[in-house]
Amino acid sequence: MKSLSTVVVIAVIALIVASMTLFTVDARQYAIVFQLGEIIDIKKEPGLYAKIPLVQNVLYFDSRILTVESEDPERFLTSEKKNVLVDAFIKWRVVDPKQYYISVGGEEARARTRLQQAINDGLRAEFGKRTVHEVVSGQREEIMEILRKRADADARKIGVQVVDVRLKRVDLPAEVSESVYRRMEAERKRVANELRSTGGAEAEKIRADADRQREVIIAEAYRAAQQTKGKGDAKAADIYAGAFEQNPEFYSFYRSLEAYRQSFKGNNDVLVLEPNSEFFKYLKNSGKPPPAPAVK
Amino acid sequence: MALNDPQWGKRGGNNEGPPDLDQLWRKFTQKVNALLGRRGPPNRPNGGPPDIKQLGGGFGLLLILIAVIWLASGFYTIDASQRGVVLRFGQYAETTQPGLRWHLPYPIETVEKVNVSSVRTAEIGYRNNVKSKVPKEALMLTDDENIVDIQFAVQYIVTDAQEFLFNNRNPEDTVLQAAETAIREIVGKSRMDFVLYEGRTEIAAGARKLMQDILDRYKTGITISAVTMQNAQPPEQVQAAFDDAVKAGQDRERLKNEGQAYANDVIPRARGAASRLLEEAAGYEQRVVANSEGEASRFKQILVEYLAAPVVMRERLYLETMQQILANSSKVLIDQKGGGNLLYLPLDKLMQTAAAPVAGGDAANKPSSTTETLPLPADNSMRSREAFRTRDREQRQ
Numbered sequence: 051m052k053s054l055s056t057v058v059v060i061a062v063i064a065l066i067v068a069s070m071t072l073f074t075v076d077a078r079q080y081a082i083v084f085q086l087g088e089i090i091d092i093k094k095e096p097g098l099y100a101k102i103p104l105v106q107n108v109l110y111f112d113s114r115i116l117t118v119e120s121e122d123p124e125r126f127l128t129s130e131k132k133n134v135l136v137d138a139f140i141k142w143r144v145v146d147p148k149q150y151y152i153s154v155g156g157e158e159a160r161a162r163t164r165l166q167q168a169i170n171d172g173l174r175a176e177f178g179k180r181t182v183h184e185v186v187s188g189q190r191e192e193i194m195e196i197l198r199k200r201a202d203a204d205a206r207k208i209g210v211q212v213v214d215v216r217l218k219r220v221d222l223p224a225e226v227s228e229s230v231y232r233r234m235e236a237e238r239k240r241v242a243n244e245l246r247s248t249g250g251a252e253a254e255k256i257r258a259d260a261d262r263q264r265e266v267i268i269a270e271a272y273r274a275a276q277q278t279k280g281k282g283d284a285k286a287a288d289i290y291a292g293a294f295e296q297n298p299e300f301y302s303f304y305r306s307l308e309a310y311r312q313s314f315k316g317n318n319d320v321l322v323l324e325p326n327s328e329f330f331k332y333l334k335n336s337g338k339p340p341p342a343p344a345v346k
Numbered sequence: 347m348a349l350n351d352p353q354w355g356k357r358g359g360n361n362e363g364p365p366d367l368d369q370l371w372r373k374f375t376q377k378v379n380a381l382l383g384r385r386g387p388p389n390r391p392n393g394g395p396p397d398i399k400q401l402g403g404g405f406g407l408l409l410i411l412i413a414v415i416w417l418a419s420g421f422y423t424i425d426a427s428q429r430g431v432v433l434r435f436g437q438y439a440e441t442t443q444p445g446l447r448w449h450l451p452y453p454i455e456t457v458e459k460v461n462v463s464s465v466r467t468a469e470i471g472y473r474n475n476v477k478s479k480v481p482k483e484a485l486m487l488t489d490d491e492n493i494v495d496i497q498f499a500v501q502y503i504v505t506d507a508q509e510f511l512f513n514n515r516n517p518e519d520t521v522l523q524a525a526e527t528a529i530r531e532i533v534g535k536s537r538m539d540f541v542l543y544e545g546r547t548e549i550a551a552g553a554r555k556l557m558q559d560i561l562d563r564y565k566t567g568i569t570i571s572a573v574t575m576q577n578a579q580p581p582e583q584v585q586a587a588f589d590d591a592v593k594a595g596q597d598r599e600r601l602k603n604e605g606q607a608y609a610n611d612v613i614p615r616a617r618g619a620a621s622r623l624l625e626e627a628a629g630y631e632q633r634v635v636a637n638s639e640g641e642a643s644r645f646k647q648i649l650v651e652y653l654a655a656p657v658v659m660r661e662r663l664y665l666e667t668m669q670q671i672l673a674n675s676s677k678v679l680i681d682q683k684g685g686g687n688l689l690y691l692p693l694d695k696l697m698q699t700a701a702a703p704v705a706g707g708d709a710a711n712k713p714s715s716t717t718e719t720l721p722l723p724a725d726n727s728m729r730s731r732e733a734f735r736t737r738d739r740e741q742r743q
Contacts, residue, residue, distance in 0.1 A: 054405055074453075076436035077512045098435035114515045115564050117523065139523050141564060186534045187489040214563060216527040220487065220534070227485075227493060231583040234492055238587035242594035249598025253605030260609030264616035271620030275627030282631025286638030293642030300652055303660065304645065307667040314671040321677040329668045330679075 070103035080111045080147040082156075092147050111156055115143045115213055118162045123219055124170065126177040132226070134182060136173060137219040138197075140165050142205060142212050149209030161210060168204040169215060172197045186220050193217065373448075420451040427463040429507045432456070441507060460507035465571060468521050470529060471497040476576050485581060486530050492538040497576040498550070500525045500557070502568050509567030517566045521557075524564075525573075528556035542578050550575045 075081045075093045083091040083099075085106045093099055094113070101108060123135035142165060144150045154160040176193045177185060185193065194215055202212040222230060294301040314321065325333050423446050424430045430442035434455045442457075449455040471484030476497050484495050502521055504510045514520050532552040533541055541549055554573035561568050580588045652659045 058405075074436040077433060077438050079436070096433075096435070096437040112515060114513055115520075116515050117519065119523070139527075141520075183489070183491065186487045186491070190531055190534060214560070216523070216560070217530075218523065218527045219482075219530060221485070222487065222493075228583075230491065230493055231581060234580065234584045235587040238584065238591040242587075242591040245591070245594035245598045246601075249594075249601035252598075253601040256602065256605035257608050260605075260612045263609075264612050267613070267616040267620045268623070271623040275623040278624070278627035278631045279634075282627075282634040285631075286634040289635070289638040289642045293645050296646065297649055297652070300649060300656075301645065304648065304663065307663055311667055311670055314675050321672065321675050323677055323679050325679055329665070329672075 067103070071100050072098060073101060073108050074098050075110070078112060078114050080113045080144060082109045082111070082147050082151055083107075084109065089148055089151070094147070109151070109156060111144050111147050111150065112158075113144060115141050116158070117141055118165050118169075120166065123221065124173075125223065126173055128177050128182050128185060129179055130181050132182050133223050134177065134185065135219065135221045135223055136177070136217060137221075138169060138173065138215060138217050140169055140201065140212060141214040141216075142210050144209060145211040146206075146209030149207075151209075153208035161208060164208060165201060165205060165210070165212070168201045169197060172200045182222075185217075190217060190220075416451050420448045420455075422447050422449065422457050422459075424459060425461075427461050428459045429462050431458045431460060431507050431511055433458065438508060438512070458511055460504055460510055462504045462507055465501050465503055466518070466521075468500040468502070468518075468525055469498075470500065470522070470525050471495075472576070483526060486533050488533055488538045488541055489535055490537050493581050494533065494538055494541050495577075495579045495581045496529065496533065496541070497578075498525065498529055498553070499572075499574050499576050500570060501572040501574075502570045504567055505569040506567030509565050511567075513565040513567070517568060520564060520566055521561065521568060524557045524560040525553070528560060529553045532556060538580075542580065546575050546578060549578075 073081070075096045077096040079096070081093040081099075082089055083093065083101055083106055085102070090106070118140040120137055120139070123137040125133045126136050128134055142161075147156075150156060150161070154164065176196055180189060180193070194217055197215040198212055201215055205212045221227070294305075323330070422430065424442055424444045426444045428444060430447060432439045432442060432449050432455055434450070435453075439455065447457075449457055472479050479495070479497065481495075484497060485493055486496060488494055500521065504517075510517055529549075532549055536545055536549060550573045554570050557573065558570050561570070579585065648659075
């Protein structure tokens with residue numbers, strides 16, 4: 051029993067000593083080992099390490115990629131003196147824990163402030179050189195790369211690597227947006243009017259074309275019709291001539307009779323006649339044979 | 347229960363069944379031995395049940411109990427959708443598959459579970475529902491300095507649990523950030539009409555690629571599975587104008603169709619009218635020719651007869667014609683010499699009285715008598731005027 055309690059006591063002491071001696075570095079961390087305030091070791095690899103209790107102490111830093119995001123978009127002036135609201139974020143990580151500790155005391159907030167200042171400065175400089183259009187579309191990547199390099203150069207002084215700088219929003223301030231909306235509206239109105247009027251114009255064109263076609267079709271048909279009629283007339287004339295010239299004198303007589311008949315066919319025609327015409331030669335004389343005609 | 351028991355052995359080989367305690371124990375002692383062997387003299391009990399038994403008594407049992415509880419704290423389960431990342435003293439040791447697992451208990455090893463197969467969604471420009479927009483995120487500038495209102499949904503899965511855990515402090519926020527910057531960059535390079543209409547899928551594909559590039563650069567262990575444009579609209583302030591423009595497009599089509607309808611009405615009618623003209627002309631031609639042929643032939647036939655007896659023929663024709671003319675006309679016969687005197691007759695009255703009884707016959711007296719046979723029965727000439735007229739009317743009808 052005595053040996054057992056000894057074992058237990060020893061075990062407990064061993065555990066206490068171990069807990070003071072041993073420390074682990076997580077895969078997401080770096081550690082700096084201090085000895086009476088002096089940095090004597092930097093542990094960048096995760097694992098189990100030992101230190102001298104009481105004399106040495108350990109400080110941990112995050113080794114992951116961290117983000118600095120601006121709370122509210124800030125205003126920047128472009129080269130054409132327009133204000134734009136810009137919202138960017140910075141991805142950064144600690145690469146030199148010793149430098150990081152010396153420069154900013156290992157405080158993330160201070161590092162953030164420092165980075166943000168560097169970026170703001172860079173943004174002001176780069177935006178001042180460019181127009182809104184260039185910032186929004188043309189040279190976005192270029193600006194981001196310049197900013198990254200610039201911020202990285204500065205960040206190295208505090209043991210930080212800037213992994214990336216990205217512009218998130220590049221917007222126009224509310225007042226300017228309003229005028230953009232008005233312009234967009236006007237543009238749509240233009241488009242709408244254009245569509246309507248071209249529609250009207252095209253419709254008119256189609257109608258006019260239809261009318262033209264109608265005229266042409268009818269006129270051509272009229273021409274063909276007249277040609278056909280003329281052909282018929284000519285043929286008829288030829289036929290008439292062929293027949294009538296066999297005896298023009300008789301034709302004249304025959305045709306005249308026909309014409310008289312056609313002319314006097316209504317009851318409204320009133321003929322005032324003298325009885326001594328050829329037709330009435332028997333009207334007064336009963337027509338005694340041959341003698342000389344009494345007609346005057 | 348032995349390992350070579352057929353039933354047990356079958357399942358023991360896989361990761362499905364409850365793990366064999368003997369095996370786990372052996373694994374544990376191996377691990378402890380390996381650790382102690384490296385770190386110092388093994389003067390502590392090295393874990394075998396026989397050793398503990400030597401201590402004996404209730405205290406020994408207590409120790410065994412503590413040890414068992416401690417060891418049991420190493421059990422963990424990994425869900426089918428998860429992977430476990432085992433850290434040994436903070437260092438990555440292994441990634442474990444779903445099932446009941448065991449790791450060396452705290453403080454030696456710890457496990458972090460990461461959901462890898464479930465699809466996560468990030469929403470840009472809205473929250474939960476496309477209708478609840480976040481204008482700050484949704485409104486963006488295009489290349490032609492217009493503003494569009496866009497909602498995106500980004501779906502992603504964790505493909506590398508280790509990277510996901512170790513490389514970024516807030517990988518999920520990073521997805522949102524990458525999404526927003528990527529979409530704005532792509533939209534910023536596109537024209538408004540392209541974004542709103544024809545370019546939707548292209549924009550989404552471009553954003554997806556750019557997002558993935560960014561996330562890969564940060565080694566987030568995340569793969570974007572889909573970027574879908576939920577909605578792309580002109581901003582609310584100008585929506586009415588855009589709607590009107592769309593309507594204008596419809597109006598244009600309508601006007602064109604109306605014009606076409608008119609054309610489709612007019613042209614066929616004109617074609618119809620044209621063919622009527624042509625047909626009429628053809629009819630006319632045939633009629634004229636036929637008439638002429640008929641008349642010519644009639645004339646020729648009469649001519650033959652005429653030549654045979656000219657005087658009689660002339661006389662007859664003349665009389666017949668006169669008869670017809672006089673039969674159909676009102677006539678005034680004046681037997682008076684010296685016709686130079688003024689002759690006053692109430693001609694209009696005469697005509698009225700003449701017209702009244704014959705009114706019914708007017709319709710019958712229509713022309714068409716051009717081809718009428720001239721010869722009439724001889725005895726007809728002796729009839730009274732009234733009788734003759736009636737007969738004549740009947741004949742014409």
